[in-house]
Amino acid sequence: MSLPENIQITSDIAGVIKDYFAHNNFSSVMVLVDENTKRHCFPLVEKAMPDHELIEIKSGEEYKNLDTCSQIWSELTRFACDRKAILVNLGGGVIGDMGGFCAATYKRGIRFINIPTTLLAQVDASTGGKLGIDFQGFKNHIGVFQEPHRVFIDPVFLHTLSEREMRSGFAEIIKHCLIADDRMFEKIYGKEISELRMDKLIQHSVEIKNQVVTEDPFEKGLRKILNFGHTVGHAVETFFLSHGEDKMLHGEAIAIGMIAEAYLSHKLANLKHVELEKICRYLLAVYGYRSIPDEAIPAISDLTLHDKKNEKKSINCSLLIKTGQCGFNYKVKKADIQESLRYYNQMVNSSDKVMN
DSSP states (O other): OOOOTTEEEOSOHHHHHHHHHHSOOOSOEEEEEEHHHHHHTHHHHGGGSOSOEEEEEOOSGGGOSHHHHHHHHHHHHHTTOOTTOEEEEEESHHHHHHHHHHHHHGGGOOEEEEEEOSHHIIIIITSSSEEEEEETTEEEEEEEEOOOSEEEEOGGGGGGSOHHHHHHHHHHHHHHHHHHOHHHHHHHTTOOGGGSOHHHHHHHHHHHHHHHHHHOTTOSSGGGGGGTTHHHHHHHHHHHHTSTTOOOOHHHHHHHHHHHHHHHHHHHSOOOHHHHHHHHHHHHHHHOOOOOOGGGHHHHHHHGGGOTTOBTTBEEEEEEEETTEEEEEEEEOHHHHHHHHHHHHHHHHOSOOOOO
């Protein structure tokens, strides 16, 4: 496995940025930030940037919508950016997804680079060319495929994250192991995040994703395995995003989704019961024991009807055949989704919560 040509993992983010702009000319440079990355991350790269303008948006998944896109497009227009301008997305998955989407659609497309500052963005959201925004409460409902000109990943930004944000990003690392590398899953199993070499795991995840995306760039088949845990996980995330203050981070919802879809893997794809239990024990140990209200289960199952992998109104899931191997286009019913969520609750409420 190897990294794609447009992605560079570094321990000298300022030096890499300075070199990039020394060898590339743009009519204008715009930097997209939110209030958090402006305060904590921008100072690490500011002096390496050529003359530039900042566009600041509000942080949070709830602002990943057309209204914020309109703000970004308006700022690009106000600064008279032409098609030789570049947008630098400095932030997590929301910044990368939305900034890339705005760049890809502004004047039919300007170049953009991603500098992911969260673990989630470094191992998943900033790579692969998927760009999008939420619409009417549905995750990534509007979007395009467009690769960033460059992605610069530096683990130094992880020092700006809370423990909860680190756990959120770690869910995608676990996912990559479960779908493609059982030996790496064995290496991380039972370990605290603080015990692990995150730079090595970041590269491992990016290499797995690159291998899959190279074979299937537009998600016609194999790339769907990257969505293991996401059919249920996105539905859980969407439900809690729109129901009061009890919101979930992306990785927290995906962890629930992976437990639910591991159960469906056992039921529909012959995943062994011993593997199912092992996966669930580890995910519960890392992400805790937050149950889903019984009355929310029908609404969450309804949300899976809008998953982007669905075809002809049939819910399609990517499921584990075994640890380290994933299949796709497994047809499931709403009743299966509800059953899997009840299984998750059963695991949460079980007294056997200790990993073996």
